[in-house]
Every structure is written in structure tokens, then in C-alpha cells.
Amino acid sequence: MDSPADPRSDLPHADPPSAQLAKTPTGIAGLDDLTLGGLPTGRPTLLCGAAGCGKTLFAMTFLVNGATRYAESGVFMSFEERAQDLGENVASLGYDLDALSGSGRLVIDHVRVERAEIHESGEYDLDGLFVRLGHAIDSVGARRVVIDTIEALFGGLSDTAALRAELRRLFGWLKDKGVTALITAERGDGQLTRYGIEEYVSDCVILLDNRVQEQVTTRRLRVVKYRGSSHGTNEYPFLIDDRGISVMPITSAGLGHGVSAEPVPTGVAGLDAMLGIGGYFRGSSVLISGLAGTGKSTFAAAFAAAACDRGERCLYFAFEESPDQVIRNMRSVGIDLGAHRASGTLRFEATRPSVYGFEMHLARMHRDIDMFEPRLLVVDPISAFRGPPTEIHATLIRLADLCKVRGITCLFTSLSGSGELMDESERSVSSLMDTWISLRDLEANGELNRVLYLLKSRGMKHSKQLREYRLTDHGIELTDVYVGPGGVLTGTARLVQEAREREEQVARQQATERRRRDVAARRRSVERQMAEMRAAIEAEEAEIAMLIEQEEAREKAYGAERSRMATERGT
Amino acid sequence: MTDADDQPRPAGHEDQKTHDDPAGRDSGGIEGFYNLRLYVAGQTPKSLAAIANLTRICEDHLAERYTVEVIDLLVKPQLAAGDQIVALPTLVRYLPPPLKRIIGNLSDTEKVLVGLDIRPKGLPNS
Known part of the structure; x- marks a missing residue:
């Protein structure tokens, strides 16, 4: 079916010889990206899937978007639902089919067989259908046609061979009309459609799927083939909610994204100081993990509030609490998120994790990110998601990547297990986190105290210290942790230790003072002794000097006596 | 023929009868009066065969108590949706009720007679 022979040779409308195939945008977010522009213009596309996949909604969206955004009117030929039912079914998406019909942009024709x-009795053909379709197309100048489950004809008419020939003729005729047609069909066993009509519509085939895994349903879309065009080949989750259909071509962005050295303050002064550069890197992924009640959400809220104070938009995905609950709880620690929400800089998206499958959540987040264009993203918490670890990991990588590409700083919180070792899910996401802050409870002396430390922070000289923090009524405060010979002390024990240290210091000071006084006293006593000894020696010296003087005097007297005697003898 | 796409049911066609008397129509449901419409698209072999077959069957079995209107959808395509026409040729029986449709070129007379309730299923051909 995919032979290189030119598949367009049988087209009556000569396409331009260029390699670029003309495309008709569906207006469905994501689908146009992964088909590089939309459905093939002027050709039929087959949309197949089991019951309840959203085929009809998908097809109707194609027409409504065509009418409202691309000024192309459309025809919806329904073999299953009446026009009134169709209108009621899609009203929840905000589609007003009556208005579109009234203004000549949409024709709905219900074919009842x-x-x-x-x-x-005898031979027949489907000319009646051709006449109806042709008349509807001509009446509004339609460029888009939807035939919703034409296979219903197989249930109403018995001549299958004639029917098949007529269907082949119908698809050729649609090509002749140059309309871009979307034909829906039920999924069959072992083949794409129950009656094998993929044989006749082979330009573009899109498969919708609705799988239940662990009791959670995920809708997926795959472009099975697209003749003459490249397209995304993976299965992509898609979403149907009050904002219509969105397909998420969440492709991994690889690692070619640009990086920023700009710091984004964490909203906690002490933490900024711990992270050498004064915050997280802009566009990085931050994980805050910890046990229940360690204040993960508070850190996330502080981060969001700081961003909003700077006027940066922040998108907050809450999976455990309602927005009002988050706002109320954060007010108790002095973080006012309510004002930021009111001003529009902060937006909450709260959902129960069990509402969708993991992929579907991601798809929704992707769409919300594209719509709100935040600078910061908070996901609180990622551990709320349920699914196989490999799938969670792959999907988180895609979320982190799509934020990185957009330069969005994202903060994830994760509830960790109680054990010392990180559990499977933490290990699997650690590789894609740039900064990982671990919050812990330290139990000692009958009380629990909170400490945090930076498990890692790529590209910055960060503190390796264990820090105690407290949730006060004016935010988060970091205090120095006492780390000494007795181990890590926190809370009351730290206070006691600090008091003890102060006492010891006073005692040491007093001892020093006492010794100084002792020394001074001794000095004085020594000096006194020295003075006495000096006085004694001086007295002795004086006595000796007097004796010498007497001796000398006696000597002199003796000498004089001797010379006088000699003279008298008359030598 | 007038535009009938808004009123495909028998009530809407009563004023369109052109070659029958009102008395016959009033008693149609009771006395087996047949109000038929044959949809075709152009002068195709199937169309012509259907018209010929229908005319023959009606003359043989419903002489004097039927009306037939042939509608060419190439001329009046807007009538196709209102009467839920998918296959061609289609013969629609408005009277007697209930509404009946027979598709094909009407070559199988037996099936036409059964389809129009002219002859109950299973009765021998007489």
C-alpha cells in the first residue's frame, strides 16, 4: 500500500508537482503538529476506532473548527445520530451547531437506514446517497465533509458486493469533488475497520484507541499512515474535555535546549544562600522530596509566591488539595497566594490524580502550559500519579523537557517513602532533576524536627550542610543546625545545647579571669620579695663597703706607722 | 410535483394527487388504495427498468387503485434527504400505511408484491 508509485496518479485533481502536499488544518491542538499541517486537502481520511473512542466528536470538531476558524463550511452526514442528538452531544464543548447551520456554514444530514x-428487488446503487451528499455540499459550498460510520450501510443493505463497489465509487467521487473528507469506521478484529473499508480510503488513516490500564482510561491516537507526507508515528494521548479535543505530540525534546545561568529565587532566604548562586537556575527542574508533613507544598508555595511578587506567571498543578485549600493553608504560614490568583499571575489547575491516566494528565498539563505560558511551574506532587514506573519516568522526562525548551523553571514535589533509601520512583526521576532538595524529619529526645539538605544541585557550589528549618507564621526560616561531637541536634535539644554552651563559655571566661588575678597577685608577691632581697643585698653591700673603708683606713694608718718607725730606726 | 422535502409523510402528499379522484383516496386505507413514489436519478438502465417494472406490476395487480409519482433526483436533489433516500431506484409506499421502501430495479416481481403487501408472503402465485 505504501509503494513508491505515485499514489496520486488516479487523482482527477492534479496536485501541484511540488513535494509539499496541500493540507487542511483540523484546528485540533497537537494533531496538526504531528501531521505537519493537518489532513490531506481534497482527499478522504479514515478515522477508525472502537466504540466510545470519540470518533464522532473528533469529526465534528474538524467541521466546527473549519467553519469557525478557517472559513470552510462543512457537511456532516450521520448514519447513527440524529442532528438534534449530535447538537446536544457537542453542546458541552461549546459548539453551537444550530447557529452554524443557521448561518449556512454547516449542514447535518441524518441518513437512516x-x-x-x-x-x-433487483439491482440498485447508492446514487441516492451521492445526490444527497452532492446537494448538501453544493448548498453551502462545503470544503469539508464528514461521513460518520458509513459502515452502517452494511447493516441496512444486503448486497455487500454492490455496496463495496459503491463505497469505492463514493470515495473516488469525494476526491473528484475536491472536498477534504473524514470517514469514520468501527474498529474490527484483526483489521482497522470491521468491513475493511481501509482498502478504499488509503491516503490517510488515523486510529483512535481507548485503553483501560489499572482501571484508568487513556485515549490515544496514532496516525497509521499518511501517504505523501511524513508524520509522527507514535501513539499520542489525547484529551476530550470542556475545552475540546487536544492531542499531545509530546516528543522528547532531546538535550539540545539552551540553558540560562540566571538564578530564580526560591522564596526562602536561607535556601537561596545555600544554593551558591542565590536560587535555582532558570529553566531547571527542581525536586523537593520528603515525608508527609515536611512542608513540601509550603516550599512550592513560597517559590510560587516569590515568582508572582516579581510579576512572573506561575502555573500550579495541585493533585492533592483544592486551590482554596492550598491558599488557606499557605496563609497560615504567611504566604498569600490568594491575591496572586486574583491578579492572574498565579493559576491553579487542580484535579484528582485518579481522574485520568498518567499520560492524560501530562497531556492536559501540556495544553495548560501552552495556553497560560507560565515562567514557573509547580507540580504538587508527582508521586500522586499512578502507573508503571517506566511509564511515569518516560512521561516525566517529557514534561521536564517541554518545560526546559520553553525556559520554564519547574518545581516538583514528591512524597517519599519512610525508609532511609530512596524508593524506585525517586531513583527513576532523580536523573532528570537538576536540583534535589530532601526534606526530612529528625526524631530525637521525643520530638520531631525538620531538616533539609541539598542532595544535589547541578552546576552550582551549594552547601552540603544539613539545615533545620521551621514553618513560621511569616514563611520558612532556616536555622543553623548544631553539629558537634554529640551528633546533630535540632529543636529543643539544640536550644538546650546552645544554653549549655553559653554557660560553659561563661565558666571558661570566669576561670580565665581568676587565673589572671592569681598571676597578678603572684607577680605582686614576687615583686615584693624581689624588693626585700634587693634591700637586703643593698644593706649587705653597704656594710661591706664600710668594712672595706675601715680596712683601708686601718691599712693606711698601719702603713704610716710603719714608715714612721723605719725613719726612727734610721735606716 | 411540488417541493415535498419538508413533509415526506402521506399527509403531505394528499394535495398532490393529480390523476385520481378524492373519493378513491379517502377510502384508500380501507379498500387497498396505493399511493406510490418512485425515486430515480436520470435515465439510467436501472431507472428505466424500474419504471417499466413498476408500471407493469401496478397494471397487473393494482389496476385503478394506485397513483405513482416518479421523481428524478437529478432534477430535484433536495427531495432525497427528506424521504431518506440512500439507494436508487427506491419505491416508497405512502399509502396504505405503514411506510414501505423497496429498493432495486423491481425486477423480482414476487418481492415487490410481498414488499408492497399486495400478496402476503408465502402465498402461491396466482
Whole structure:
């Protein structure tokens, strides 16, 4: 079917010889990206899937978007639902089919084929259908046509061979008309459609799927083939909610994204100081993990509030609490998120994790990110998601990547297990986090105290210290943790230790003072002794000097006596 | 023929009868009066065969108590949606009720007679 022979050779409308195939945008977010522009213009596309996949809604969206955004009117030929039912079914998406019909942009034709009402006698063809479709197309100048489950004809008419020939003729005729057609069909066993009409519509085939895994349903879309065009080949989750259909071509962005060295303050002064650069890197992924009640959400809220104070938009995905609850709780620690929400800088998206499958949540987040264009993203918490670890990991990588590409700083919180070792889910996401802050409870002396430390922070000289923090009524405060010979002390024990240290210091000071006084006293006593000894020696010296003087005097007297005697002898 | 796409049911066609008397129509449901419409698209072999077959069957079995209107959808395509026409040729029986549709070129006379309730299923051909 995918032979290189030119598949367009049988087209009556000569396409431009360029390699670029003309495309008709569906207006469905994501689908146009992964098909590089939309459905092939002027050709039929087959949309197949099991019951309840959203085929009809998908097809109707194609027409409504065509009418409202691309000024292309459309025809919806329904074999299953009446026009009124169709209108009611899509009203929840905000589609007003009556208004579109009234303004000549949409024609809905319900074809009812009741086997019980129809007898067959001799040969027939489907010219009636052609006439109806042709008339509807011509009446509004339609460029888009939807035929919703034409296979219903197989239930109403018995001549299958004639029917197949007529269907082949119908699709050729649609090409001749140059309309871009979307034909829906039920999924069959072992083949794409129950009656094998993929044989006749082979330009573009889109498969919708609705799988239940662990009791959670995820809708997926795959472009099975697209003749003459490249397209995304993976299965992509898609979403149907009050904002219509969105397909998420969440492709991994690889690692080619640009990086920023700009710091984004964490909203906690002490933490900024711990992270060498004064915050997280802009566009990085931050994980805050911890046990229940350690204040993960408070850190996230502080981060969001700081961003909003700077005027940066922040998108907050809450999976455990309602927005009002988050706002109320954060007010108790002095973080006012309510004002930021009111001003529009902060937006909450709150959902129960069990509402969708993991992929579907991601798809929704992707769409919300594209719509709100935040600078910061908070996901609180990622551990709320349920699914196989490999799938969670792959999807989180995609979320982190799509934020990185957009330069969005994202903060994830994660509830960790109680054990010392990180559990499976933490290990699997650690590789894609740039900064990982671990919050812990330290239990000692009958009380629990909170400490945090930076498990890692790529590209910055960060503190390796264990820090105690407290949730006060004016935010989060970091205090120095006492780390000494007795181990890590926190809370009351730290206070006691600090008091003890102060006492010891006073005692040491007093001891020093006492010794100084002792020394001074001794000095004084020594000096006194020295003075006495000096006085004694001086007295002795004086005595000796007097004796010498007397001796000398006696000597002199003796000498004089001797010389006088010699003279008298008369030598 | 007038535009009938807004009123495909028998009530809407009563004023369109052109070659029958009102008395016959009033008693149609009771006395087996047949109000038929044959949809075709152009002068195709199937169309012509259907018209010929229908005319023959009606003359043979419903002489004097039927009306037939042939509608060419190439001329009046807007009538196709109102009467829920999918296959062609289609013969629609408005009277007697209930509404009946027979598709095909009407070559199988037996099936046409059964389809129009002219002859109950299973009765021998007489």
C-alpha cells in the first residue's frame, strides 16, 4: 500500500508537482503538529476506532473548527445520530451547531437506514446517497465533509458486493469533488475497520484507541499512515474535555535546549544562600522530596509566591488539595497566594490524580502550559500519579523537557517513602532533576524536627550542610543546625545545647579571669620579695663597703706607722 | 410535483394527487388504495427498468387503485434527504400505511408484491 508509485496518479485533481502536499488544518491542538499541517486537502481520511473512542466528536470538531476558524463550511452526514442528538452531544464543548447551520456554514444530514423498512428487488446503487451528499455540499459550498460510520450501510443493505463497489465509487467521487473528507469506521478484529473499508480510503488513516490500564482510561491516537507526507508515528494521548479535543505530540525534546545561568529565587532566604548562586537556575527542574508533613507544598508555595511578587506567571498543578485549600493553608504560614490568583499571575489547575491516566494528565498539563505560558511551574506532587514506573519516568522526562525548551523553571514535589533509601520512583526521576532538595524529619529526645539538605544541585557550589528549618507564621526560616561531637541536634535539644554552651563559655571566661588575678597577685608577691632581697643585698653591700673603708683606713694608718718607725730606726 | 422535502409523510402528499379522484383516496386505507413514489436519478438502465417494472406490476395487480409519482433526483436533489433516500431506484409506499421502501430495479416481481403487501408472503402465485 505504501509503494513508491505515485499514489496520486488516479487523482482527477492534479496536485501541484511540488513535494509539499496541500493540507487542511483540523484546528485540533497537537494533531496538526504531528501531521505537519493537518489532513490531506481534497482527499478522504479514515478515522477508525472502537466504540466510545470519540470518533464522532473528533469529526465534528474538524467541521466546527473549519467553519469557525478557517472559513470552510462543512457537511456532516450521520448514519447513527440524529442532528438534534449530535447538537446536544457537542453542546458541552461549546459548539453551537444550530447557529452554524443557521448561518449556512454547516449542514447535518441524518441518513437512516432501517433494514426492516427496506425490501430489495433487483439491482440498485447508492446514487441516492451521492445526490444527497452532492446537494448538501453544493448548498453551502462545503470544503469539508464528514461521513460518520458509513459502515452502517452494511447493516441496512444486503448486497455487500454492490455496496463495496459503491463505497469505492463514493470515495473516488469525494476526491473528484475536491472536498477534504473524514470517514469514520468501527474498529474490527484483526483489521482497522470491521468491513475493511481501509482498502478504499488509503491516503490517510488515523486510529483512535481507548485503553483501560489499572482501571484508568487513556485515549490515544496514532496516525497509521499518511501517504505523501511524513508524520509522527507514535501513539499520542489525547484529551476530550470542556475545552475540546487536544492531542499531545509530546516528543522528547532531546538535550539540545539552551540553558540560562540566571538564578530564580526560591522564596526562602536561607535556601537561596545555600544554593551558591542565590536560587535555582532558570529553566531547571527542581525536586523537593520528603515525608508527609515536611512542608513540601509550603516550599512550592513560597517559590510560587516569590515568582508572582516579581510579576512572573506561575502555573500550579495541585493533585492533592483544592486551590482554596492550598491558599488557606499557605496563609497560615504567611504566604498569600490568594491575591496572586486574583491578579492572574498565579493559576491553579487542580484535579484528582485518579481522574485520568498518567499520560492524560501530562497531556492536559501540556495544553495548560501552552495556553497560560507560565515562567514557573509547580507540580504538587508527582508521586500522586499512578502507573508503571517506566511509564511515569518516560512521561516525566517529557514534561521536564517541554518545560526546559520553553525556559520554564519547574518545581516538583514528591512524597517519599519512610525508609532511609530512596524508593524506585525517586531513583527513576532523580536523573532528570537538576536540583534535589530532601526534606526530612529528625526524631530525637521525643520530638520531631525538620531538616533539609541539598542532595544535589547541578552546576552550582551549594552547601552540603544539613539545615533545620521551621514553618513560621511569616514563611520558612532556616536555622543553623548544631553539629558537634554529640551528633546533630535540632529543636529543643539544640536550644538546650546552645544554653549549655553559653554557660560553659561563661565558666571558661570566669576561670580565665581568676587565673589572671592569681598571676597578678603572684607577680605582686614576687615583686615584693624581689624588693626585700634587693634591700637586703643593698644593706649587705653597704656594710661591706664600710668594712672595706675601715680596712683601708686601718691599712693606711698601719702603713704610716710603719714608715714612721723605719725613719726612727734610721735606716 | 411540488417541493415535498419538508413533509415526506402521506399527509403531505394528499394535495398532490393529480390523476385520481378524492373519493378513491379517502377510502384508500380501507379498500387497498396505493399511493406510490418512485425515486430515480436520470435515465439510467436501472431507472428505466424500474419504471417499466413498476408500471407493469401496478397494471397487473393494482389496476385503478394506485397513483405513482416518479421523481428524478437529478432534477430535484433536495427531495432525497427528506424521504431518506440512500439507494436508487427506491419505491416508497405512502399509502396504505405503514411506510414501505423497496429498493432495486423491481425486477423480482414476487418481492415487490410481498414488499408492497399486495400478496402476503408465502402465498402461491396466482
